[in-house]
């Protein structure tokens with residue numbers, strides 16, 4: 001494999017070739033194409049951020065002409081819908097989005113500088129977990145997954161959530177990533193009963209258990225968790241096979257209840273960085289347009305039809321990369 | 327049977343009571359029935375006339391007073407307010423509730439401190455009232471009210487969007503499945519029994535949902551409806567010419583009660599009362615601020631210093647009670663010569679900026695301008711009185727915002743559970759730290 005040639009920036013000529021020869025308007029997903037006149041588009045022509053904003057296209061054909069002529073460094077489209085997108089006026093609704101960027105995952109088992117196969121895979125696992133919770137707990141189903149070039153976007157278009165405000169969105173993020181340790185003591189007619197999160201197989205405690213499991217299984221000896229010292233980290237690593245088999249009670253005993261509490265506290269506060277919450281609460285965000293080229297890494301931003309089998313190194317590599325000289 | 331309106335005055339039963347009142351003028355005249363119920367309430371303290379409300383308006387004030395004093399006054403005596411928990415007071419209580427909402431709505435609107443206190447006091451009152459009822463009556467009442475507030479057994483979580491948005495309910499506190507909130511026991515058992523191993527599903531239901539969540543949901547819904555009602559009153563009064571003078575007078579009395587509490591009880595319970603501006607005590611900083619003070623080693627140093635630390639340090643030093651006083655000020659209102667800013671505030675911020683890797687401000691003069699802007703001194707290099715007001719003095723970020731914009735900073739400790747803003751943490755702790763220091767120096771003179 002010529003791995004080194006992947007993930008390097010695309011030249012202006014390569015961009016031109018991509019948009020003129022490879023790109024096709026049909027690759028723009030329907031969930032965008034069908035609402036194209038309600039969305040704002042933004043472009044980055046030189047690689048310094050999307051400065052060309054407030055663009056509007058009445059039909060997919062007009063977008064097509066623009067991309068083929070301008071072959072931008074990057075193309076974006078709003079998660080928001082407007083009655084008057086040209087002025088970002090009369091906001092009507094916005095997709096609920098979750099952005100998992102492989103390079104920002106708080107614990108990665110790779111040690112790469114930006115992104116690589118390993119952390120991209122980890123980003124995918126995290127997104128899958130989030131999507132499961134969106135479906136099973138929140139009952140949301142109109143979900144589209146997009147490979148962004150450096151990670152994944154989960155974009156939710158269910159009518160139930162497209163109108164909700166930032167405050168509710170931020171609560172959803174916290175729920176999905178497991179940012180708070182659930183209660184473990186409940187009062188019941190004057191007595192207290194204790195249920196650790198891992199004995200509750202539903203609701204938020206269950207989500208939390210899943211996220212903690214993921215995190216513990218991805219720690220390594222260099223990981224940094226608040227309040228968790230080297231010795232404790234070592235014990236966690238030594239005993240984590242118990243969690244792999246869901247023997248949580250045993251694991252907690254081996255670690256000791258107080259130290260267990262430290263571990264889950266540390267993980268909960270780290271979990272908030274699993275997704276970029278700023279993106280989720282922003283009602284007017286623009287996101288990379290699926291089908292467009294991520295010129296920094298020479299990858300296609302692509303809608304993912306089947307996340308289980310999706311391999312970015314097969315499905316998101318533009319042709320010109322294969323034809324690059326060593 | 328206890329009337330639903332005792333808990334939810336906005337119910338049909340409550341509305342009937344209001345309609346029966348008839349003449350509005352009566353709310354100010356002495357009411358023997360009311361006084362009789364008050365003095366006849368079990369354990370009611372009657373040694374002083376001032377403990378006994380004489381009319382509807384008095385009763386309304388007592389309702390607010392109870393809440394405010396309970397929260398802030400260390401010498402609070404519940405026996406002075408026993409009548410609030412006597413179910414016989416129902417009719418008077420409902421009227422008092424409506425008077426309060428209308429007074430607050432007309433004069434202050436839904437986004438005021440008065441409105442917040444009114445809504446919170448209603449929530450607390452419900453909690454305590456329920457607690458004093460026998461278990462079976464309490465359950466029945468809660469179920470009845472819930473049924474009238476929620477029409478179907480299958481409730482989507484989005485039904486509670488308002489409650490979640492205003493943080494009255496946390497999504498995590500609800501048990502969700504396929505988008506629905508599980509409240510009913512049979513429904514719970516059907517969905518989850520087969521997944522539960524080694525525990526009794528019935529008991530788990532009682533602990534995790536049971537009466538606790540039902541009550542929580544019910545209380546928060548009544549609170550939300552109270553808030554909505556105040557909003558409605560406010561909107562309607564915008565269209566009216568002359569608000570009723572009785573309501574305006576009541577509104578003034580409500581803010582008097584709040585003001586007195588701030589003055590005389592200070593930081594007892596609500597932590598943010600009349601904290602006076604004084605030299606900073608870094609020992610009382612919350613974990614997030616301590617972390618920035620050590621210097622940021624990785625990303626986000628810009629936001630951490632300028633957006634987060636600068637407002638925190640400046641308000642903690644100059645105007646720590648900003649959230650309870652709720653009055654917008656400029657720095658020069660407190661520090662007219664800007665000496666404190668120059669000698670105490672900026673050095674702390676610059677110190678933290680220097681400890682960052684790489685240090686902030688060294689290469690980016692623009693950052694200094696941004697910092698100045700956050701203090702209210704416009705887009706200039708240094709704070710100067712002649713530019714003050716060109717920008718606004720940013721208030722400190724809430725914990726919620728910190729968690730979103732600078733997630734790596736928030737490392738909550740035990741004390742964080744009680745607050746929603748790092749500044750409140752500071753106000754609470756500065757008081758504790760002082761007390762500890764006092765006891766230490768009293769018991770230990772050897773050092």
Ligand code: SF4
Pocket residue numbers: 612613614615724725726728729735736737738739742746747748751
């Ligand atoms: S909870 Fe609030 S005060 Fe505590 S560390 Fe987090 S942001 Fe700071």
Ligand SMILES: [Zn+2]
Pocket residue numbers: 108110111112113114115116117118119120
């Ligand atoms: Zn990697």
